[in-house]
Amino acid sequence: MKKLIAFAAASLLVPAAAAAAPVAANPPAKGKVLLLTPLTLTKLSDLHFGTIITSPTAGTVTVPADGSAPSASGGVTMVASDPPVLAYFAGAGSVGQDVIIAVTNPGTLSDGLGNTVTVVSLDIEGSTTKTIDASHAFFFHVGGTIQVGADQADGLYQSNFDVTADYQ
Numbered sequence: 001m002k003k004l005i006a007f008a009a010a011s012l013l014v015p016a017a018a019a020a021a022p023v024a025a026n027p028p029a030k031g032k033v034l035l036l037t038p039l040t041l042t043k044l045s046d047l048h049f050g051t052i053i054t055s056p057t058a059g060t061v062t063v064p065a066d067g068s069a070p071s072a073s074g075g076v077t078m079v080a081s082d083p084p085v086l087a088y089f090a091g092a093g094s095v096g097q098d099v100i101i102a103v104t105n106p107g108t109l110s111d112g113l114g115n116t117v118t119v120v121s122l123d124i125e126g127s128t129t130k131t132i133d134a135s136h137a138f139f140f141h142v143g144g145t146i147q148v149g150a151d152q153a154d155g156l157y158q159s160n161f162d163v164t165a166d167y168q
Contacts, residue, residue, distance in 0.1 A: 036094040037136070041165045047087035047122075047142055051079040054152045065125040065143035076148050086125075087142040091165050093132045098168040101128050103142055104161055111155035120145040122161060129168060138165075 049061050050070065057075025063084040064070065070084040078084070093099060101124050108116040125141040132138050142163065 036097060036167060037092070039091060039093045039099065039165050039167065041089060041091045041163065043163070044088040044090055045085060047144060047161075048085040049144075049146055050084040051082035052148060053077040053079060054148055054150075054154070056150050058148060058150045058152075060120065060145055060147050062145040063143040065123040065141050067125070067141065074148075075150065087163075089140055089142070089163060091130070091132075091138045092136050093138070093165075093167070095132055095134055095136055097132050099130050099132060099138060099165045100168050101130060101140060102164045102166075104163075105144075106159040106161045109146065109157035109159045111153065111157050113153070113155065115153045115155065115157070117149070117152065117157045118147040119159070119161075120147050130165075 049063060052061055055075035059072060059074025059076030061072050061076060062070060063086060072078045091099065103122045103124055105119050105122045108118055110116050122142055122144040130138040130140060
């Protein structure tokens with residue numbers, strides 16, 4: 001019993017191990033979030049390849065997205081009184097943010113009677129990345145190229161195509 005009391009007394013004299021002090025990260029971590037205005041995208045005008053006269057020879061019509069002069073090659077002729085018009089889009093979002101624009105080629109334009117014109121390409125004006133300006137806006141044109149067949153049937157050929165805008 002004396003040994004037990006002596007051991008108990010001795011253990012009271014031994015200092016307890018000090019707990020390790022917490023260490024803070026240097027520099028301290030931050031939590032943050034960037035909140036953005038939801039994007040909007042509005043079509044202001046449709047892409048119109050104009051009125052075209054066909055012939056026994058196939059041809060192409062190109063409406064450049066950069067606004068330079070449209071052109072026809074091969075056996076097609078553009079009618080001056082109904083010139084091509086670029087598609088035009090306006091978007092809005094958070095100032096200074098980059099937006100990636102994508103356009104989906106529909107592949108063909110159809111007259112609804114089974115006749116089609118091939119859409120070779122649809123092109124976005126300039127870079128596919130646009131920066132939202134101080135007025136919260138961004139704008140761009142879409143042009144393209146179509147292939148018209150030899151002796152293509154007359155009629156109005158059309159199709160929808162998708163244009164999207166996403167924050168980068």
